[in-house]
Amino acid sequence: MASTKGLEGVVATTSAISSIVDGVLRYKGYNIDDLASQSTFEEVIYLLWNDTLPNKAELDEFRKELSLNAEVPEEVFRQIKEYPLDGVHPMAVLRTAVSTLGIYDSEADEMNEEVNKTKALRIQAKLPTVVAGFARIRNGQKPVAPHKDLSLAANFLYMLNDRVPSDIEEKAFNKALILHADHELNASTFTARVCVATLSDIYSGVTAAIGALKGPLHGGANERVMKMLSDIGSVDNIDPYLEKAFANKEKIMGFGHRVYKDGDPRAKHLREMSRKLTEGTDNSKWYEMSLKIEDIITKEKGLLPNVDFYSASVYHSLGIEHDLFTPIFAVSRVSGWLAHILEQYSDNRLIRPRAEYNGPEAREYTAIENR
Ligand SMILES: CC(=O)SCCNC(=O)CCNC(=O)[C@H](O)C(C)(C)COP(=O)(O)OP(=O)(O)OC[C@H]1O[C@@H](n2cnc3c(N)ncnc32)[C@H](O)[C@@H]1OP(=O)(O)O
Numbered sequence: 001m002a003s004t005k006g007l008e009g010v011v012a013t014t015s016a017i018s019s020i021v022d023g024v025l026r027y028k029g030y031n032i033d034d035l036a037s038q039s040t041f042e043e044v045i046y047l048l049w050n051d052t053l054p055n056k057a058e059l060d061e062f063r064k065e066l067s068l069n070a071e072v073p074e075e076v077f078r079q080i081k082e083y084p085l086d087g088v089h090p091m092a093v094l095r096t097a098v099s100t101l102g103i104y105d106s107e108a109d110e111m112n113e114e115v116n117k118t119k120a121l122r123i124q125a126k127l128p129t130v131v132a133g134f135a136r137i138r139n140g141q142k143p144v145a146p147h148k149d150l151s152l153a154a155n156f157l158y159m160l161n162d163r164v165p166s167d168i169e170e171k172a173f174n175k176a177l178i179l180h181a182d183h184e185l186n187a188s189t190f191t192a193r194v195c196v197a198t199l200s201d202i203y204s205g206v207t208a209a210i211g212a213l214k215g216p217l218h219g220g221a222n223e224r225v226m227k228m229l230s231d232i233g234s235v236d237n238i239d240p241y242l243e244k245a246f247a248n249k250e251k252i253m254g255f256g257h258r259v260y261k262d263g264d265p266r267a268k269h270l271r272e273m274s275r276k277l278t279e280g281t282d283n284s285k286w287y288e289m290s291l292k293i294e295d296i297i298t299k300e301k302g303l304l305p306n307v308d309f310y311s312a313s314v315y316h317s318l319g320i321e322h323d324l325f326t327p328i329f330a331v332s333r334v335s336g337w338l339a340h341i342l343e344q345y346s347d348n349r350l351i352r353p354r355a356e357y358n359g360p361e362a363r364e365y366t367a368i369e370n371r
């Protein structure tokens, strides 16, 4: 039995949710470029969970359902206040909070299609409230209750900042949420599917996925891109910084991809958003630095930016704290995880591959007194 390191190139399941063919990313057959430029995040969630885009009435109803489910049980915030908030990573808090949401859902372990869909809606609706609420609590502020009349994108920024965002901010954030929503069998989505394929509950699946997204080789890269930009500090420092990083064989966060070798189709949207949001502002240096870094890494290493690279300067210019970048990824990607979890339940088989053993040969047991 020969193994493939990191399961590269292994086709592990069939899925009708998103596809990457010839470098083009599609959700349910729709090109990501069309969705990013014309859709709302709510339409995209609906699409991922159903087979079609919603019509106006369906979208209104879906928005209403999301908004009715956006509040989180008081116990969740009460528990968060007990955590050692100084230095705890928001992804650790989110991972624990989703697990806690399961404890306060009396239907958490009910396993039928209808109830699972209802729980998916509850989780999707509550995640933004948890992330924004945590961000405020740790800054000594009160969580802001969800606004019933705002889009999911606007509502998140509203709950974070206690201010209705501008049209430009809402549109940029909406687009970022769409671009991060699903991505075939990425590591966190695979984790979610493996978890629920044991017929474990939907909260366990999302909790497991959050754990996988947290890592720097996956969703955690966006926060580290911003750390790199901050460490470099200015365009003039880029050359020496990268020379040292290359000499030390360090990985440059936000570059490279397991599947895309000719470029991530989401990066161009985020690059353009970064340009627009930072133009003529104090933040323009982050965009200019990112452009120069991209130029050097592409020429010297043949690596292209992935979704995480320009999302860093986009979120920074929206005034978002850097360690919230990955939780924001989760606010979006949970839509994809939930779609995959529902798909897994609908035609389930336990996921249990084999390992190629490379340990010691068979040997005789030695009693403890003879070792
Ligand atoms: C949402 C997302 O998850 S997108 C990805 C986010 N992650 C990052 O941005 C972290 C930085 N990038 C990486 O670590 C990788 O490119 C990954 C994890 C995305 C893909 O990993 P893999 O497909 O396993 O590629 P792997 O790590 O084997 O890299 C292949 C070669 O390219 C090099 N390489 C890949 N990415 C980078 C990078 N960002 N910086 C420097 N070198 C890199 C590797 O060192 C390796 O070189 P070698 O063959 O000389 O040893």
Ligand SMILES: O=C([O-])CC(=O)C(=O)O
Pocket: 182, 183, 185, 186, 187, 258, 259, 306, 307
């Ligand atoms: O697909 C992957 O391996 C990582 C990625 O880009 C994503 O999850 O959006």
